[in-house]
Amino acid sequence: MRYIIIALLGLYATAQVPSDHQQDLYSIIDEVSEKRIENDVKKLADFGTRNTFSDTLSNTRGIGAARRWIKAEFDKISAECGGCLEVFYQRDYVTKEMGSRVPKDAWVVNVVAIQRGTSQPNNFVIMSGDIDSRASDTMDFTTDAPGANDNASGMAGTIEAARVLSKRKFANSIVYVGLSGEEQGLFGGAGLARYAKDNDWNVLGILNNDMIGNIKGVDGVIDNRSFRIFSEPTNVTDDETTKRLRRFYGGEVDGHSRQLARYIHNSVKSYMPEMNPMMIYRLDRFGRGGHHRPFNDLGFPGIRIMEAHENYTQQHQDIRTENGIEYGDVVKHVNFPYAKKLTAVNAINLAQLAWAPAPPKTVKIGGMVEASARLEWSKVPNAVGYKIYWRDTTSPTWDHSRFVGNTNNHTLEGIVIDNYYFGVAAVAADGTESIVVFPNEVSR
Numbered sequence: 001m002r003y004i005i006i007a008l009l010g011l012y013a014t015a016q017v018p019s020d021h022q023q024d025l026y027s028i029i030d031e032v033s034e035k036r037i038e039n040d041v042k043k044l045a046d047f048g049t050r051n052t053f054s055d056t057l058s059n060t061r062g063i064g065a066a067r068r069w070i071k072a073e074f075d076k077i078s079a080e081c082g083g084c085l086e087v088f089y090q091r092d093y094v095t096k097e098m099g100s101r102v103p104k105d106a107w108v109v110n111v112v113a114i115q116r117g118t119s120q121p122n123n124f125v126i127m128s129g130d131i132d133s134r135a136s137d138t139m140d141f142t143t144d145a146p147g148a149n150d151n152a153s154g155m156a157g158t159i160e161a162a163r164v165l166s167k168r169k170f171a172n173s174i175v176y177v178g179l180s181g182e183e184q185g186l187f188g189g190a191g192l193a194r195y196a197k198d199n200d201w202n203v204l205g206i207l208n209n210d211m212i213g214n215i216k217g218v219d220g221v222i223d224n225r226s227f228r229i230f231s232e233p234t235n236v237t238d239d240e241t242t243k244r245l246r247r248f249y250g251g252e253v254d255g256h257s258r259q260l261a262r263y264i265h266n267s268v269k270s271y272m273p274e275m276n277p278m279m280i281y282r283l284d285r286f287g288r289g290g291h292h293r294p295f296n297d298l299g300f301p302g303i304r305i306m307e308a309h310e311n312y313t314q315q316h317q318d319i320r321t322e323n324g325i326e327y328g329d330v331v332k333h334v335n336f337p338y339a340k341k342l343t344a345v346n347a348i349n350l351a352q353l354a355w356a357p358a359p360p361k362t363v364k365i366g367g368m369v370e371a372s373a374r375l376e377w378s379k380v381p382n383a384v385g386y387k388i389y390w391r392d393t394t395s396p397t398w399d400h401s402r403f404v405g406n407t408n409n410h411t412l413e414g415i416v417i418d419n420y421y422f423g424v425a426a427v428a429a430d431g432t433e434s435i436v437v438f439p440n441e442v443s444r
Ligand SMILES: [Zn+2]
Pocket: 150, 183, 315, 316
C-alpha cells in the first residue's frame, strides 16, 4: 500500500512540476537589465536625430551612425554566444513618389539579427523596435529629434532581449530587428515583411514595440503596471468566402493576431502577475499606425506592445518650452524600470513561442444539432500533444482548456457548440504551447 501511494505521489509530482524551460522564464525576467536599456536609450538619443532621411556619413549624428551602432551591438552579442546571431542590413530604396512624407529618395535600412532555431529554423518569431525618430515636421531631417521614448525605448528593448535570449537555445528562430522609415509610411516594416515572404519564412508572430517607456500620461495619470497589446480582429488577408462564412460560424474577434494578443496576455498573467496587460481590440490607436501593420498586410500574425498612457507633448515635438510646458521626446521622461518590464514581457513570449511547436495549420470543427463539439486538426512537428481551448462567446480570453494527448481529433461531450468559441493549440514536451488556432474548416 505504501509503495502504491509513493508511486502515485511520484506521478502527481511529474504532472505538476514546471519544466526547466517554464522555470527558466523567471530567470529571463530577472536577467533583463534596466541599466543596459537606459544606456542604450541614451546612446540612441545622443545621435541627435535618427530621422530616416538624416545624415548617413557622420559617425556621431544621424541614422547612419545609429544603425551602424545597432549592428555593432548585435555583432558584440553574437560574439559572446559563439556567433549565434546572423547580423545583416536589409534595405529597400524609397523614392519621393512613394509617399507624401518622403522628403527625398533614400535607402531605408533595417538592422536584422537572426538566432537560428535548432530543430525548426524556418519557424520565426520576431521582435521589432524602430531605429528612426522625427521632429515636429516629419519632413525635417536636420533638427534634433532624440526620440528617447519614440522609439529608442523599443529599439533598446529589442537589443536587450537579444542579450538575454542569445544565452539560450530554441527550436524555432528568433529575429531581433531595428526597423527604419516608420514615421514616413512604415517602409522598413513593409520591406522586412516582403523579405520574410520572399524567403518563405513561417512567421509565428511579430511583437512590435513602439513606445514602451512612458508612464505619465498627458492627462496626469501615472501607471507603471499597465500596457497595451493592440491586435486587429480578423486577418485582413481573408478571402471573400471566409468573410461570408464568418457570419454563420463566428470568428469576428478571432484572427491570428488576436490569438497572439491572447497568448501574450495569458503568459503575462501567469509569469508577471504584477503587470496589467490590456488587450485592445483594434489594429492600432485611433487612426494611427505602427510597424506590425505591414506584416498583417502580408498575412502574418502581429501585434503592437505599447505603454498605456501616452504623452503627446513628448512625442513628435521639437525640443522647446512653450507656456511653461517642456516639449520634446527626451531621455528624462523615459521610465527605465517600466521599459525593463515591457522588455521582459517580450522576452518571455519570444522564448515560449520559440520553444513551442508551430500552431496546427488546419482546425476543423463540427457538432451542429448535437450536445457535443468535435474538433479535428493537422498535426505539427515537435508536438507531444494538443490542447483544446474554449470560452463563452462574450469572453475575451480562453477560459477553459483540456489537454487531449497526441491525437488529431477529440469530441468534447456535453459542450454545446453554439454556446462557446473553440480553438486548438499544439503542446511541446516542455509544456510550452503554440498560439491557439480558431477553426478554419467546418465538418458536418
Ligand atoms: Zn512616432
